[in-house]
Amino acid sequence: MNTKTIYKLTIAYDGTNYNGWQAQDDVPTITNTLQNRFKKIFNQDVTIVGSSRTDAGVHANGQMAIARTNLEIEPKKLIFAWNNLLPKDILIKSLEVANPEFHPMINVRQKIYFYDFCLKRPDPFNYRYVWFFHDPINIEKLKECLKIFVGIHDFRSFCTGPEIKDTVRKIDDISLEYIPEKEIYRIIIKGKSFLRYMIRRIVGACIEVASKENLQINDLTKALEQKTPVQLLPNAPAQGLLLDTISYEGD
Numbered sequence: 001m002n003t004k005t006i007y008k009l010t011i012a013y014d015g016t017n018y019n020g021w022q023a024q025d026d027v028p029t030i031t032n033t034l035q036n037r038f039k040k041i042f043n044q045d046v047t048i049v050g051s052s053r054t055d056a057g058v059h060a061n062g063q064m065a066i067a068r069t070n071l072e073i074e075p076k077k078l079i080f081a082w083n084n085l086l087p088k089d090i091l092i093k094s095l096e097v098a099n100p101e102f103h104p105m106i107n108v109r110q111k112i113y114f115y116d117f118c119l120k121r122p123d124p125f126n127y128r129y130v131w132f133f134h135d136p137i138n139i140e141k142l143k144e145c146l147k148i149f150v151g152i153h154d155f156r157s158f159c160t161g162p163e164i165k166d167t168v169r170k171i172d173d174i175s176l177e178y179i180p181e182k183e184i185y186r187i188i189i190k191g192k193s194f195l196r197y198m199i200r201r202i203v204g205a206c207i208e209v210a211s212k213e214n215l216q217i218n219d220l221t222k223a224l225e226q227k228t229p230v231q232l233l234p235n236a237p238a239q240g241l242l243l244d245t246i247s248y249e250g251d
Helices: 030-042 075-085 139-147 198-211 217-226
Strands: 005-013 046-050 059-069 090-097 108-118 151-154 168-179 184-191 241-248
Touching (some): 005 030, 030 059, 030 090, 075 090, 108 198, 139 168, 184 198, 198 217, 198 241
Parallel strands (some): 059 241
Antiparallel strands (some): 005 059, 005 090, 046 059, 108 241, 168 184
16 A cells, blocks of 8 residues: 655645635635546556635645555656646645645645735736725725724624534734735734634724714624624625734744
């Protein structure tokens, strides 16, 4: 019986045409595509496990993963051949033989996500990666809204999945910056772990409150305290969210 070789991968992708990261039957996903193209090239199976299960339409610049296979091949040759057969919206940025103790979901120090939005129609080169919000936003009010979520909280009201038992998470930092060359605003969210739809629900709720005079920052505090996912505050759309980087203890 062959011993599995484990490779460590850093992957970037445009999630527009995929039903998320996780392998699923009968729908295109990032994992399915990576595994199917590997099989086509090498006639060998590969099992891929990623650090973050990004949702449909969400993008990544630094998704971390491992690939387990019976195939033993020099990493430079492997990444060259694999990338050559991948679609243009998926790129393996780096590939190396993994430390046997490495697992992409264990010993994560911090994940950094970007959420990009704009207040005027984006140019054709950016529209797939930003949320075009049509109404005026009070930017200072938005900054105050985002501050509410920094720290340790029970995010039951800002996630999806009633089967999730532990909804307490810590957000290390949230900041907002303006990128003038692209005419977009970028919300930067840092934390070790996030729940399903958590970032999109936080961003959608904060932008809703910051754009409506009849909504107050205290409405977000009340929603957080209610600990129920049934909220009238909206989800931000997937295309503005990008997993930028993942760092590990000991990096």
